[in-house]
Amino acid sequence: MEILKIVIIGAGIAGLATALALKDRGAEVLVVDKNGGLETRGAALTLWSNGTYACKKLHVLEEVLEHSAILSKGNIYSSRGKQLESLPIDYSTPTVGIPRYELLRILADRLSEGTIKWNKKIRCLTETEVEFEDGTSVEADLVIAADGIHSTVRSQFIHDSLRYSGYTSWRGIANTKLSSPYEGVMTQFWGNGVRFGFLPLIDGKTYWFMTANAKEKATERDDVLKFIGSLPKPADAIFEGQDHSQIIHLDIYDRRPIPKWSFGNALLLGDSAHPMTPSLGQGACMALEDAVIFSACYASSKSIQQIYDEFEAIRIPRVNAVVQLSRRIGMVGQIQQPLLARLRDRIYPLVPRKWKKRIWDELYGFIKI
Ligand SMILES: Cc1cc2nc3c(=O)[nH]c(=O)nc-3n(C[C@H](O)[C@H](O)[C@H](O)COP(=O)(O)OP(=O)(O)OC[C@H]3O[C@@H](n4cnc5c(N)ncnc54)[C@H](O)[C@@H]3O)c2cc1C
Numbered sequence: 001m002e003i004l005k006i007v008i009i010g011a012g013i014a015g016l017a018t019a020l021a022l023k024d025r026g027a028e029v030l031v032v033d034k035n036g037g038l039e040t041r042g043a044a045l046t047l048w049s050n051g052t053y054a055c056k057k058l059h060v061l062e063e064v065l066e067h068s069a070i071l072s073k074g075n076i077y078s079s080r081g082k083q084l085e086s087l088p089i090d091y092s093t094p095t096v097g098i099p100r101y102e103l104l105r106i107l108a109d110r111l112s113e114g115t116i117k118w119n120k121k122i123r124c125l126t127e128t129e130v131e132f133e134d135g136t137s138v139e140a141d142l143v144i145a146a147d148g149i150h151s152t153v154r155s156q157f158i159h160d161s162l163r164y165s166g167y168t169s170w171r172g173i174a175n176t177k178l179s180s181p182y183e184g185v186m187t188q189f190w191g192n193g194v195r196f197g198f199l200p201l202i203d204g205k206t207y208w209f210m211t212a213n214a215k216e217k218a219t220e221r222d223d224v225l226k227f228i229g230s231l232p233k234p235a236d237a238i239f240e241g242q243d244h245s246q247i248i249h250l251d252i253y254d255r256r257p258i259p260k261w262s263f264g265n266a267l268l269l270g271d272s273a274h275p276m277t278p279s280l281g282q283g284a285c286m287a288l289e290d291a292v293i294f295s296a297c298y299a300s301s302k303s304i305q306q307i308y309d310e311f312e313a314i315r316i317p318r319v320n321a322v323v324q325l326s327r328r329i330g331m332v333g334q335i336q337q338p339l340l341a342r343l344r345d346r347i348y349p350l351v352p353r354k355w356k357k358r359i360w361d362e363l364y365g366f367i368k369i
Contacts, residue, residue, distance in 0.1 A: 004304070007032065007130050007140040009122050009153060012039065013100075014270020014287035015146035016107035019115060020058055021295030030138065031111070032130070034121035038108055042100035043171045043248055044207035046071075046186060046199060049091035050366040051285030056093055057292040063106050068096035069200040072184040078345040079191035079232065085348065087186070088357065091365045097186070097199040097207055099173065103284070122152055125266055142304055143266040144294070146287075149253065151272030157263040162253040165277050165327070167193075167334050168214045170224040170249050176241030177204035182234055189232045190345075193336030196231050198238055208238050209278075211252065213336050221249040252277050254327060257320035262308035269294065276323040279330035282363070286319050289366065322363065 006022060008015045011033035019029045047055070047064070055061040074087030074095065089095040108116065121133040131137045145153030149162070178185075178200050188197035193213035201207050210224055210231075224247060228239050254276045261268040270287035294311050301307040332348075335341045 003028065004141040005139055006030070006142045006144065007138055008144045008146055009033075009130065010146035010148060010270070010272070011035070011104075011108065011116050011118075012146060012148055012270065012287075013103060013107070013284045014272075014290060015144070016104060016111070016116075017054070017058060017288050017291035018144055018146060018269060018294055020060070020107055020110050021291045022298060023111060023115075024059065025295050025299045027295075027298065029115060031116045032120035032122065032132070032138075033116065033118055034133075036118050038101065038104045040101050041248060043173050043209075044097055044099045044199075044201055045103065045284050046095065046097055046281040047103070047288075048095050048281060048285050049089065049093050049364045051282075051288050052093040052096060053091070053366065054285070054288035054292045058107075058288070060106050060110065061093065064098060064103065065094070065096065067102040067106070067202060068098040069184070069202050070094045070096050071186050071199060074186040076188045076190060077232075078341075079189055079194075080345070081232070082345055083349065084190065084345060085356075088360045088364065089186075095186070095364070097201050099201060099207075100284075122147065124156055125153060125264075127264060141265060142307075145266055145268045145272050146270045147272050149255070149271045149275035151268065153266055154268055154272050157266070158258060160255055160258070162275075163255060164216045165252040165254065165330055165334075166213055167211045167330070168219045168249065168251045169209060169211045169278070170221070170247055171207070171209040172242050172247045173201065174206045174208060174238045174241035175204070175243075176206045176238050178206050178234065187234075188333075190333050190341075191230075192338050192341045193334055194227065194231075195333045196227075196235060198234065206238055206241070208235075208242075211330075211334065213334055214251075216251055219249065219251075221247050224249070252330075254323060257323050259316065261312055261316065265304060267294075267308055267311070274319045274323050276326045277330045278326075279333060280322065280326040280363070282322050282326060286322060290315060290319075318366075325359070325363075 076085040198208040
């Protein structure tokens with residue numbers, strides 16, 4: 001195939017990982033982003049085995065592990081302390097907690113000088129060009145729109161809206177070192193309309209998150225403080241180590257899955273294609289998988305249409321199923337009615353392990369890349 005001019009819109013996890021994967025295949029890529037530099041906010045991420053496996057394929061796993069806490073278990077409890085789930089994390093690559101900025105930096109540092117152009121806010125695509133708000137434009141044969149959940153490119157082709165999940169979220173990185181029995185463990189507590197979770201990061205820090213049922217746009221950052229007294233015990237210590245001004249508050253949305261991510265010479269990828277609720281901690285993992293698989297399709301296909309067809313055939317069934325599963329897990333986790341929540345706490349542990357294992361193996365043990 002002739003050498004293509006590839007433009008990636010968005011220097012988030014999806015855009016940077018795709019640029020790196022394509023660079024490894026010998027492609028020349030330009031990444032543009034509306035911001036002036038890498039996003040420094042965003043607290044941290046759980047990278048499940050499928051995400052770290054994609055990092056291995058991107059040749060960044062070693063560095064990712066240097067900046068991560070490796071998790072030995074994933075436990076979900078009811079608010080009364082009954083164990084509801086023990087998540088499997090023993091696949092071929094580990095499950096880790098990593099500050100989001102570190103992952104972005106690791107990916108960006110591997111790109112050649114000048115690959116990323118900052119302060120380039122895209123206005124729209126034409127058949128042959130990407131046009132920016134500053135009046136400039138660049139030619140492109142192939143455009144990857146990795147511009148996130150509020151994607152400008154997506155809105156040019158699809159007129160859908162965000163789906164509010166019914167709950168809001170808070171998260172942060174606390175200067176608190178977890179002690180036994182939470183050391184090295186991803187822990188979640190599910191209460192009535194509330195979930196609280198935390199996991200270790202390196203350097204004695206803890207990443208925590210909380211979700212609560214709420215009307216859309218009806219809560220504020222400091223509302224999380226009202227919950228502390230009612231949360232399970234480690235919450236006190238975690239919040240003691242948290243700079244309150246650094247807490248991130250966000251209403252949670254996804255979008256209804258769509259059957260097609262390519263439009264002309266443009267392909268949606270990462271959150272612009274498949275934004276999901278964070279209940280499975282899979283959005284970034286899926287973006288990393290997208291990057292690896294897109295580059296494999298790029299290397300093996302003869303035309304842009306073929307690349308897109310192959311990519312969509314592999315990715316859409318898997319990722320759209322994860323979007324829906326994440327939404328459903330969130331609904332179960334956020335059950336508010338006390339009787340229903342107690343019923344959930346009774347039934348959840350009774351679901352046969354082998355049924356759940358099949359789902360988890362498919363999700364976390366994904367090694368078809
Ligand atoms: C509360 C919460 C917790 C989460 N936890 C996890 C987790 O533990 N594990 C996990 O795997 N995932 C998690 N996720 C999901 C994960 O954060 C996202 O799926 C991931 O960041 C998506 O990356 P992206 O690159 O597609 O989009 P983004 O990170 O949104 O990046 C988009 C980029 O595009 C740029 N951009 C946007 N518009 C334009 C424009 N018009 N012109 C130019 N540039 C533009 C932006 O500046 C940005 O840099 C979580 C999400 C939330 C909300």
